[in-house]
Each structure stands twice: as structure tokens, then as C-alpha cells.
Amino acid sequence: MDMTRYVNTFGRYLRAKHGEKVHKISVxxxxxxxxxxxxxxxxxxxxxxxxxFSPKNTESGDITDQIVAAKQRVSExxxxxxxxxxxxxxxxxxxxxxxLKRYYDEALFDQDxxxxxxxxRPDCVPHPVLELLASYRDEGYEVWLELGLQSSFDESLIAINRGHGFAEYVDAVERVRKFNLNLCTHLIMGLPGEKPEDTLKTFDRVIELGVDAIKVHPLHIVKGTQLARQWKQGQVPELTLEQYTDTLAEIIRRAPDDLIFHRLTGSGERQYLLAPDWVMNKWDVLGALYRKLEAA
Ligand code: SF4
Known part of the structure; x- marks a missing residue:
């Protein structure tokens, strides 16, 4: 399965730009x-x-210790x-x-x-923060700002208690653009009250506003959340694998050639996940998506 036949993956972008494999490590x-x-x-x-949704291997300790441990684990x-x-x-x-500067500087101290x-969040990117991030980019670092939007529909954002609306995202994008920062937007498919077509509409709006990359994943219903309580009361219809891969394949078809996909699905952790079951195996999801892309 060579997903790069159909998708401009983040891995491919990084390899082309830096001439070697570059891996993200969570801090x-x-x-x-x-x-x-x-x-x-x-x-x-x-x-x-x-x-x-923090990776299970996220290290503990200060940032330097986390980076040393993660580098070793990932490079092996x-x-x-x-x-x-x-x-x-x-x-x-x-x-x-x-x-913020102290944390970012500490992470970048490692030569690798x-x-x-x-x-x-879109409502957490004031001018001085954007200026700081742009300063790292100007020093030659690869810098990405990742904004969680999840949906462009205010009713959906209210339903998930997001605490911001689509207007805040529009405002953030306009300001991020002024600094010419790389922007990746996160979308969730299967939010309560949304159909897969609504994710397509959100995708179209995000593309129209301008974005360099997106990250998409299906809604995970996990323990210890308000959503889990709603799901137990039968208030949250579960997205199916078929719906997810059909809609994501359409997103990929519609995507501009230079749009980078940071992620095409999530991977649920058994100890937290309640539903849907199929998100547990990311390779099955990617395989199903790949077959749809091949069949088109
Ligand atoms: S409450 Fe919402 S905005 Fe805050 S960390 Fe969780 S997902 Fe992000």
C-alpha cells in the first residue's frame, strides 16, 4: 500500500524538503x-x-528528558x-x-x-505568539501551527462545548497568514448532529480560507467524557468505517495538489475507547481507504 500515490502525506513532504526521514515526537x-x-x-x-489521545509512549519528565527518550525509541x-x-x-x-519561549527553546536545543x-485552539494565537513562532521559522526551523477546528458549523461547536465558533477560526487564519506560518487544521468526522457531508462542507470552507495541511480523524468516544455519557444514553450515532472512508476518499479527491495530509485517521487506545470499535486498527482503516482510492 503506497498511500503517496494518492495523498501528499506529511512524511513525503518532510522527506522531500529535508532529504531524509523526519519523525514527529510528542512533547x-x-x-x-x-x-x-x-x-x-x-x-x-x-x-x-x-x-x-496523548500517545501512550509520551515520555514524562522535563522536555529535554522527553526528547532524549523519544528520539531513542523512535529511531530504533x-x-x-x-x-x-x-x-x-x-x-x-x-x-x-x-x-512558551522557554519550552520551545528547550525542545529545539537538541541538534536533531x-x-x-x-x-x-484558534482563540489562543495572539500576535506575540505568532511572532515568536515566525521567529523560529525565520531561523530556519520547520514550524507548524496546528489549529483544532473540528467543524465549521457553530451548532456543532456549541454541541461539543468547544468554547469558540467558526469566526474565531477565520480570524486566526487571517492573522496566521500575515506571518506566513505553515498551518495545519484538525477536523473530526462524525460529531453529534453532523453527517459525513457536513465534514465535506467544513473541508471546502477550510480550503477556501487557505490552509497548508489538514489532519482528519473519526470521532472517538472515550471513557471519562461528556460524550461517553451521551453515547450511553443513545444520543450519539456511531460513524461507520464505510462512511468514514467514503468521505475521506472524497476529501482526498477534492484536495488541491499541494495540500498536505498530516493524518488520515486516529488510533484508539483500548483502555479508553468505547466506540466505534473499527478505529482501533488504523491499518485496517487505511487499507479500506486505499481500496476506495484505487477503485475510483
Ligand atoms: S478541552 Fe477541547 S480545546 Fe481543550 S484540550 Fe481538550 S480538545 Fe483541546
Whole structure:
């Protein structure tokens, strides 16, 4: 299965640009999120249990220790020698600028770390943070800002208690563009009240606004969330593998040639996942997607 026949994958982009394999390694700087600490909300997004979507191998300890351990683990498995430090859990631009700089600098101190990927919310990217990220890009680092949008429909964002609307995303994109930063937007398919076609509409809107990359995954219903309670009460229809791969194949067909796909699915962790079962095996999902792309 050579997905790069149909999809401009992030791995292919990095290899072409840097001349070798570059691997993302997750770094946890113990941030929080305005949708959890009370400034926007308390309960967080209804689907959010950060433990469930932080990679199970995320190291503990300070950033340097995490990077050393992750590099060793990943290079044994993939032979990669260059890495991007991926600030993934919670909102990784939500903090004092000095603290952010200290975390990012520490991650980049390692000679094998050639860049940063910083995941956050559209309402957490003020001008000074964008300026800081652009300064790393100007020094020659590979810098990606990853914005969680999930849906362009305000009703859906309200239903999942997102704490921001589509307008905040539009505003963030306009400001990110002024700094010419690489932008990756995260979308979730299968949100309560949405049909797969709604994800297609969201995709079209995101493309129209301008984005360099997207990351798509099916909604995971995980333990310890408001969504899990709604699901147990029969209020959350489950997305099927067929719906997911059909819609993602259509997204891939519609995608501009230079759009980079950072991710085509997620992988559920058995200890947290309630539904849908099929997300557990990412290779089955990718295989089903590949067959659809081949058949088209
Ligand atoms: S998904 Fe992100 S924005 Fe939502 S509560 Fe979790 S950390 Fe915060």
C-alpha cells in the first residue's frame, strides 16, 4: 500500500524538503486549556480526554528528558535521525510568552530537532505568539501551527462545548497568514448532529480560507467524557468505517495538489475507547481507504 500515490502525506513532504526521514515526537509541557481552566469553560470539549489521545509512549519528565527518550525509541523503530518536537496535549500556546519561549527553546536545543509542531485552539494565537513562532521559522526551523477546528458549523461547536465558533477560526487564519506560518487544521468526522457531508462542507470552507495541511480523524468516544455519557444514553450515532472512508476518499479527491495530509485517521487506545470499535486498527482503516482510492 503506497498511500503517496494518492495523498501528499506529511512524511513525503518532510522527506522531500529535508532529504531524509523526519519523525514527529510528542512533547508534553503540561499546558492546560482555556476550555478547562474556567476562562472559556470548565468541562472542556465533550469528546476530550487528553490521556486518551496523548500517545501512550509520551515520555514524562522535563522536555529535554522527553526528547532524549523519544528520539531513542523512535529511531530504533524507524531509523529516523531528525525530529520535529510536537507539542500536542492541551493548548500549547496558552501561557506566558516567556514560558512558551522557554519550552520551545528547550525542545529545539537538541541538534536533531529541526522544528516544532504546536497544537492549539484558534482563540489562543495572539500576535506575540505568532511572532515568536515566525521567529523560529525565520531561523530556519520547520514550524507548524496546528489549529483544532473540528467543524465549521457553530451548532456543532456549541454541541461539543468547544468554547469558540467558526469566526474565531477565520480570524486566526487571517492573522496566521500575515506571518506566513505553515498551518495545519484538525477536523473530526462524525460529531453529534453532523453527517459525513457536513465534514465535506467544513473541508471546502477550510480550503477556501487557505490552509497548508489538514489532519482528519473519526470521532472517538472515550471513557471519562461528556460524550461517553451521551453515547450511553443513545444520543450519539456511531460513524461507520464505510462512511468514514467514503468521505475521506472524497476529501482526498477534492484536495488541491499541494495540500498536505498530516493524518488520515486516529488510533484508539483500548483502555479508553468505547466506540466505534473499527478505529482501533488504523491499518485496517487505511487499507479500506486505499481500496476506495484505487477503485475510483
Ligand atoms: S480538545 Fe483541546 S480545546 Fe477541547 S478541552 Fe481538550 S484540550 Fe481543550
Amino acid at each position: 508534553n509541557a503540561s499546558f492546560t486549556c482555556p476550555n478547562r481552566d474556567g476562562s472559556k469553560g470548565i468541562g472542556g470539549c465533550t469528546f476530550c480526554n487528553n490521556d486518551s 523503530r524507524t531509523k529516523a535521525k531528525k525530529f520535529i518536537a510536537y507539542f500536542q496535549s492541551y493548548s500549547n500556546t496558552y501561557g506566558d510568552l516567556e514560558d 530537532v529541526i522544528g516544532l509542531a504546536v497544537g492549539t
